[in-house]
Amino acid sequence: MRAWQVTESGEPREVMRLVPDVPRPAAGPGQLLVRVRAAAVNFPDALMVRGQYQVRPPLPFTPGVELCGEVADGPRAGERVIGNPVLPGGAFAEYALLEAAAAFPAPGALDDAEAAALHIGYQTAWFALHRRAGLRPGETLLVHAAAGGVGSAAVQLGRAAGARVIAVVGGPEKASVARELGADLVVDRTAEDFPAAVREATGGRGADVVFDPVGGAAYAGSAKCVAFEGRIVVIGFASGEIPAPALGHALVKNYSILGLHWGLYNTRDPRAVRAAHEELTKLAEAGVVRPLVSDRLPLTGAAEAVQRVADGRSTGRVVVLGA
Template sequence: MQAWQVHENGEPSEVMRLAEVEPPTPGDGQVLLKVRAANVNFPDALLCRGQYQITPPLPFTPGVEICAETEDGRRVIANPVLPHGGFAEYAVADAAALLPAPEALDDAEAAALHIGYQTGWFGLHRRAGLQAGETLLVHAAAGGVGSAAVQLGKAAGATVIGVVGGADKAAVARALGCDVVIDRRAEDVIAAVKEATGGRGADVIYDPVGGQAYAQSAKVVAFEGRIVVVGFASGQIPSPALNHALVKNYSIVGLHWGLYNTKNPKLIQHCHEQLTELAAQGAIKPLVSERVQLGEAADAVQRVADGVTTGRIAVVPENGAAV
C-alpha cells in the first residue's frame, strides 16, 4: 500500500515521503481500517516537527483523524494509533474507540467532525458552560478548529464574534454564521470587540492561537467570563498574569481533549451522539475547503502548518470512497 512516512523530524514538506509499504498489522484490541478520508490537522505538522505531546517512533505515518471502513463494511470515524496514521491507504485504530460515521455527512465531513468538533463541544459546554444569549469570541474563526467552535456556538444560541487574519478568511467566517467578524490585520481587535459588545466584552473566548491572541483575550473578557485555552498555533505560549484574572474576575480554563479518552471515554461517546444529532438537524456541517489526493498530503500539511488554509483539507486515497 501507499503511505506517507516521516523518517526524521522537520518541516512537513521536507520530511514526509510517500512510500510503498506493507499494510500495518493490528495489535491486541485493534482493527485494520481502509481509509476513506483523512483530515489534515495542525497536530500533524507538530508530529512532523517532533513538537507534539506524543512522539511516535520513526518512521511513522501522520494523520490523526479519519473516516474509514472496517473489514465488515462499517463506516466509522477514528483516531489512528500511531505510528500507523491516516495518510495512507490503510490505518490501525483501537476497536473500542471507533465511532459510527454520521449518515448526514460525507466521508471528508465525517472525518472532520471528530477532533475539531469534539474539542469545540468539550471546550464550550463542558469547560466554559456556554449559555444561550452569551457572547462567544473565537480566534482563528475560519480555521479547522475555529470554524467548528463558531458553528457550535451558533447552535447553542450564542452571539459569535470571529477574529480572522485577512479578507478571504473574513468572508469564510461570515459564511459560517459569525455575527461580527474582525480582521486582525486591518482592525484593532480590542477596540472592535469592545465596540461590538458595548464595552462589556465576551463571556467566553475560544483560543487555539495563544501569543498575541491570548493577550487580546485578557483585555476583552467580560466580568465572570471564561477564556478557554485550546492550543498555541502561533507558536507562542503565553504566561498569564494571575493577578489580572483575580482583579477582573474571570476564569482561565484549559482543554486537552485527548485526556477524555482515558479519563472519561463515555463522555466522548455522549459528545459524538450530540454532534451526530446536530449534523442531522443541519445545525453543524464541517467546512471542508479542499479535497486532495494522497500524493498531495505533504503539501497540504505544510499549508496548514503555515496557517494559510481555511476549514479542513481532506486527503482522499484512491482506494477511498469519499463522495
C-alpha cells in the first residue's frame, strides 16, 4: 500500500516521503483493519514529525492521528468508523489499524472529511468546556485560535452550551471565519488589544472560561481579562511558548488554571470518551455542530497539508482524502 513515512525528525515537507510499497498492516487481537477514507490533519502531527511531541513513535513511522475509515474485513466489515490509528502506522496511508473498542460509528450526517475531523478536536473542546471548566449557560467563553481546528470546535460547542462566545484570531481572514462559526464577538489580536476588548465587552467582568490552545502571549493576556472565579483551560502551546503562570496572581484574582490532556481519558476513563462521542453525534445529527473543513487534499498532498498546519496557515481543518 501507499503510505507516508518519516525516517528522521524535521519539517514535514522535508522529511515526509510517500512510499509506494509499505506492507499492509495486519490486525491483531482486538484490532480492526480499516481502509482510510479521510484523515484530518492535527497540530500534533506536525509536532510528531518534528520530534517535539510527547508521543514519539519509533522511526520509521507514518504520521496521522485521526481518521474516518471503512472496516476492511471481519464481523464489522463495511462499517464506517472514526478513531485514532495505532502508531507507528498512522492515518496518512491507504490502510491503518484501530483498536476495536475505540473505533466509533461515523455520524451519518457528516461526510468522510467532516467525520474524520469530529474526533480529536471536538472531544478536546467537549472535555475542556464541560468536564474541566463546567461551562454554564449565560457565561462568557473566550476562545483563542478560534478559526483553527480545535478552536472552531470550541466556538460551536460554546454556542451550543448557551454561552456568549468571544473569539480571538490572528488576521482579517480568520476573523471572517470566526464570525461565520457564530461567535458573538470577534477580536483580531493583530489589530487590537484583546484583553481590553474582552473587559469592554463584559462590562469589566472578564471571561468566565478561557479556552487556550496557544500559550505564550495568549495565556498572559487571558490572565488579565479572566473573571472572578473564572477558569483558564490550558489545551496546548501552538505558539511554541509554554507559560510559567504567576500563581500569586491566580490567588489574588480568584481564578483557576486547569490542564487538559484529552488523550489520558482514552486510558483512564474510556467510557467518558464514548459518552462524549454519543453527545457529539447527536449535535451533528441535529445540525448544531459541523466540522469546518477548509481544504480537502489527495493523499499525495499530505506533507504539504501537515506543513500548512505546522506554519499556522490553515483555517478550520485540512483533510487528506483516501485513495
